[in-house]
Amino acid sequence: MSNNISLEKWLKIIKNSEKDFDVIDYQFMSDEHFHEYINSIDNRSDSEIKFLLRKFLIVENMSLGSDAQLEEWIFGLDDEEIDKYIKNYVFIKNLLFSKPWISIEWIFDLLPNHPDMAINVLRAYSMAHVQFLPEGRAMGLFDAISIIEAKYMNHRLPVQNILEDISPRDFELLTAYLYKKKEYQIFITQRTRDGGYDILAKKDNFREQEKIYIECKRYIKKNIGVRLIRSLLGILSREIATKCVLVTTSYFTKDAREEAFKSKRLELIDIDSFDMEMRRNVNYNWTKNVNLYIEEIKKEINR
Structure with missing residues (x-):
């Protein structure tokens, strides 16, 4: 055809x-x-x-067309060679004695x-x-x-609609759930805290301890500029941490990205990167279960 x-x-x-x-x-x-x-x-x-x-x-x-040709070739070998192929390849054994x-x-x-x-x-x-x-x-x-x-x-998900429908506090909890799934120990700050970070994430192993300060910004149609980046870098200069992570439901300006890149200790996660992280670490259809994830992390906090 x-x-x-x-x-x-x-x-x-x-x-x-x-x-x-x-x-x-x-x-x-x-x-x-x-x-x-x-x-x-x-x-x-x-x-x-x-x-x-x-x-x-x-x-x-x-049964594939090449099976008969391969079988004919195998039977053309001497017994020692046939035995070697049978021992080394499960496929050859199945081809000769059952279905390959x-x-x-x-x-x-x-x-x-x-x-x-x-x-x-x-x-x-x-x-x-x-x-x-x-x-x-x-x-x-x-x-x-x-x-x-x-x-x-790589299918489309209603990420922006979902994140716009939850409160800033629930976005923090959802981010905490993400880092929990990444095997971090999670500590969430009080709601009244200002000028600092929202989540502390720790991971210990036999070589070192990783300590991350995570700040969450649920912005709608407002990109994050360099001012907030410098504020977080100030926290890093005062606190002992591996790095800071800034997570947002929007995007970052070019200046903000350049400032973060120069520091080497500030990771920026915009809405697209957040979606990718949730797919990889939580579920490829994560938007269907956002409320479930938030409730689960709430229960853990209140223990």
Whole structure:
């Protein structure tokens, strides 16, 4: 079949179980199809995503065209060489005595909440079998990784709306929850405190103690300038701390970033970086459970 067919026509064809001709369905037909699909991923349904992933993944009792050729090559070796391959490669043993390909469809149980783990499985599977996989099947696994990244890791979340709807104090608590998930011991200051930091985060190990002062600013449509940066640097000059972290629901001016960069001890986390940190350390769909996280950290404070 020609590679010039549209993406939507190709999707329609591979969904048709009664098609009477062969078509590439174990990877995207072209780079154009790949980029078009990834760019439109937010408009694709979960059912379509999982259908396509199943096409690209290795499933139970699958027999690939290259298996027969590999089996013929193995049997052309002498007995000693065959025994060596059987001992060194589980895949070769399965090829000769059972079914070589073990299904990895179970990665669907990791979606949507643990896409990073699903991707690690696919990468490990590819690494272990790269010398046995036909090129198209190997590319299909890489296409599957890209789909999972786009749909379940880099998808759009209503971050700004969520953070605008919570109070400044709840934003502090949410930030504290983030650092708790990063395995810090958290101490939250009293609400009446002014001119200092909101959260103290500590982490001890056998080599050193890390001590971080965290200041949270829930600003709407107001970028943080250099004045606040200098104020926090003043705290660092008076207090013994590893560094300060300034977290905001907005952004930083160019001067503020330059001033922080010169200090080497002040980390700036804007709304985009906060979203990324929450995805990596809490949940890739963290905006759905903000109130739950806040209540959990409140209970810990009140113990």
